[in-house]
Amino acid sequence: xxxxxxxxxxxxxxxxxxxxxxxxxxxxxxxxxxxxxxxxxxxxxxxxxxxxxxxxxxxxxxxxxxxxxxxxxxxxxxxxxxxxxxxxxxxxxxxxxxxxxxxxxxxxxxx
Numbered sequence: 001x002x003x004x005x006x007x008x009x010x011x012x013x014x015x016x017x018x019x020x021x022x023x024x025x026x027x028x029x030x031x032x033x034x035x036x037x038x039x040x041x042x043x044x045x046x047x048x049x050x051x052x053x054x055x056x057x058x059x060x061x062x063x064x065x066x067x068x069x070x071x072x073x074x075x076x077x078x079x080x081x082x083x084x085x086x087x088x089x090x091x092x093x094x095x096x097x098x099x100x101x102x103x104x105x106x107x108x109x110x111x
Contacts, residue, residue, distance in 0.1 A: 017034050017035060018031070022087065028064060029062040029063055030064075032076055047079070051075055053072065053075060053076060
C-alpha cells in the first residue's frame with residue numbers, strides 16, 4: 001500500500017486518531033489498525049516485523065483480544081512514537097489535564 005501523505009498530513013491524522021482514542025471512540029486495537037494502515041500504509045506483516053512481534057500477535061492486538069499484555073501493547077505502539085499511559089476517566093479531569101499541559105508547553109514570555 002502506497003502512502004503519499006506529507007509528514008504534516010500524517011501528523012495531523014495521527015493526532016486526530018489519538019483524539020478519537022482519548023474520547024473513547026476507538027479502542028487500542030482500532031487505533032493501532034488505523035495508524036498502521038492510514039498513517040504508515042503498512043501491511044500487518046511489515047508492521048509486525050518493525051515492532052518485533054509476530055503478525056498473529058499484531059492481529060490479536062488489532063482485534064482487542066483480552067490476553068494482550070501491557071508490554072506487548074507498548075511494543076506495538078513504540079514504532080509510532082507512542083506509549084500507553086493513565087488518563088482520567090472523568091471528562092472534566094481530562095480537560096483540566098490537557099489545559100495544564102497546553103499551558104506548560106506555551107513559550108515563555110520572559111525572553
